[in-house]
Amino acid sequence: MQENLPYTKALLETTKQNAREILEKNTCTVVYNGKTYRRTVPSMEYYKHQWNWDSATVAMGLVHINPQAAYDELRALIAGQWDNGMIAHVTYNPDENSYYPQAEKWRTDQFHHNGIKTSGITNPPVLAIGVEHVYRNSSNKEAADTFLAELLPATMKFHDYLKTFRDPEDQGLLTIIHSWESGTDNSPRWDPLYAHMNLEDIPENVKEDVNKNRVDDQVGNASHRPKRENYYHFMGLIDLYANWNWDYKKIVKESPFAAKDILLSAIWARANESLADLLEEKGDAENANKYRSWSDQTKKALANTWDEEYQQYVDRDVSQSRNEPIKEATIAMFLPLWAGAVTDEQLPKLMDRLSNPEEFWTDYPVASTAINDPKFEISRYWRGPTWPVINMFIVEGLMRYKDKDPRAKKLAEELIDKTLGMIIEHDFYEYYDPTNGHGAKFGQNTETQSFGFADFSWSSAVFIYLYEKYRKDIHQHESSQVNIPQQPQAFEYKTLEEK
Numbered sequence: 001m002q003e004n005l006p007y008t009k010a011l012l013e014t015t016k017q018n019a020r021e022i023l024e025k026n027t028c029t030v031v032y033n034g035k036t037y038r039r040t041v042p043s044m045e046y047y048k049h050q051w052n053w054d055s056a057t058v059a060m061g062l063v064h065i066n067p068q069a070a071y072d073e074l075r076a077l078i079a080g081q082w083d084n085g086m087i088a089h090v091t092y093n094p095d096e097n098s099y100y101p102q103a104e105k106w107r108t109d110q111f112h113h114n115g116i117k118t119s120g121i122t123n124p125p126v127l128a129i130g131v132e133h134v135y136r137n138s139s140n141k142e143a144a145d146t147f148l149a150e151l152l153p154a155t156m157k158f159h160d161y162l163k164t165f166r167d168p169e170d171q172g173l174l175t176i177i178h179s180w181e182s183g184t185d186n187s188p189r190w191d192p193l194y195a196h197m198n199l200e201d202i203p204e205n206v207k208e209d210v211n212k213n214r215v216d217d218q219v220g221n222a223s224h225r226p227k228r229e230n231y232y233h234f235m236g237l238i239d240l241y242a243n244w245n246w247d248y249k250k251i252v253k254e255s256p257f258a259a260k261d262i263l264l265s266a267i268w269a270r271a272n273e274s275l276a277d278l279l280e281e282k283g284d285a286e287n288a289n290k291y292r293s294w295s296d297q298t299k300k301a302l303a304n305t306w307d308e309e310y311q312q313y314v315d316r317d318v319s320q321s322r323n324e325p326i327k328e329a330t331i332a333m334f335l336p337l338w339a340g341a342v343t344d345e346q347l348p349k350l351m352d353r354l355s356n357p358e359e360f361w362t363d364y365p366v367a368s369t370a371i372n373d374p375k376f377e378i379s380r381y382w383r384g385p386t387w388p389v390i391n392m393f394i395v396e397g398l399m400r401y402k403d404k405d406p407r408a409k410k411l412a413e414e415l416i417d418k419t420l421g422m423i424i425e426h427d428f429y430e431y432y433d434p435t436n437g438h439g440a441k442f443g444q445n446t447e448t449q450s451f452g453f454a455d456f457s458w459s460s461a462v463f464i465y466l467y468e469k470y471r472k473d474i475h476q477h478e479s480s481q482v483n484i485p486q487q488p489q490a491f492e493y494k495t496l497e498e499k
């Protein structure tokens with residue numbers, strides 16, 4: 001553990017308090033069919049619905065400040081689960097209409113559970129990891145047990161969906177059918193996939209809809225957002241799948257976009273471990289063994305994606321019977337650390353890449369695309385900026401290897417402090433400039449241009465999580481002299497039942 005913090009305890013506590021306030025501000029109450037749910041939205045500036053992997057991550061921070069809020073977050077997330085087990089990437093707020101695409105664009109009504117409107121795709125299954133973290137960090141064991149009993153069946157069903165429909169070959173890696181499923185929407189990893197889609201073949205009405213109704217590039221900074229042609233592709237796929245009535249067997253086989261994603265598969269392997277551990281503890285050995293074996297299978301499959309020539313794990317384009325490796329230098333290659341999938345031989349090679357300042361280890365790591373890569377763009381979403389959420393996952397990955405490789409430990413410690421520092425200095429943005437840590441750029445006339453949207457939920461939750469887990473118990477001399485803020489009264493809400 002670090003002995004000297006680069007930031008004062010008081011600053012850390014103040015920033016934690018700010019994070020708490022953002023999470024409180026971003027909490028929405030939604031009523032579906034007379035039942036009340038309470039959960040955060042990623043950002044009030046634009047993303048005003050519930051996002052799957054955002055919520056699972058947010059709960060991992062929330063539990064440290066308000067366990068009840070963490071339970072509510074995940075309860076709301078499973079509320080819209082489809083009969084086939086899928087938990088969609090977006091669960092819509094029926095009272096909000098400003099985000100594009102709106103719920104009706106998906107044409108998924110026939111699958112909605114209790115009328116809860118959702119998208120038709122999923123995203124990285126952090127859920128089980130979130131459930132485990134929330135469960136283990138709850139002080140009230142009775143409440144935690146009730147929460148777990150409610151969450152486990154839905155989480156298992158979600159995993160069963162992923163196995164059945166996204167790994168039909170039973171090889172361990174999951175197939176995604178849209179880059180939004182990867183969580184890294186416009187990463188260079190997906191360029192080869194979208195190259196299969198001719199813009200001329202995308203129906204005119206889809207393109208017109210994008211031209212007329214897309215708003216993210218007006219609410220946010222257009223030069224930071226995915227390009228217009230990206231949106232033609234994003235919406236072209238949605239239109240195609242709706243025409244195929246969301247038949248995932250057909251989609252996985254016939255879509256121009258089908259890829260074995262190493263980031264999502266690594267999270268899947270890690271999530272199966274969480275599920276297996278929880279089930280084992282609850283005495284369900286049979287199911288524990290099932291999810292453990294899925295995790296082991298995926299770890300081996302991930303290790304086998306290692307490409308010696310490119311010195312990285314590679315995604316695979318498996319669309320329409322293709323089987324092509326995707327060799328892009330992005331943060332996805334570091335997620336197998338979190339899965340514990342990295343072999344002794346691969347570990348030093350992966351550390352070389354991660355710690356290279358010419359690639360990923362910039363002043364404010366980890367750049368989402370290597371900075372010496374021709375596809376690197378300093379401010380364009382997943383093509384360069386540093387994302388706190390990915391840093392948190394990489395920290396956890398490095399920590400798995402801390403006893404094996406001193407470099408892994410050193411990088412993890414450094415990454416914790418850099419991430420906390422970046423947020424302390426520049427506030428809670430969606431993503432940051434990897435070279436100077438700015439989340440907001442100061443333009444002419446003192447106008448600020450935000451890097452992504454501001455007051456972002458998972459950046460706030462990541463701050464709380466990293467601070468509470470790794471830096472809270474470090475005492476500094478000065479902490480006795482400085483004024484540590486009092487715990488605020490805010491965010492002290494009662495259970496939904498009590499209200």
Ligand code: GLC
Pocket residue numbers: 042047051053054182183184185
């Ligand atoms: C963007 C990100 C995605 C995230 C969502 C909400 O689409 O690419 O990862 O889940 O915003 O924050």
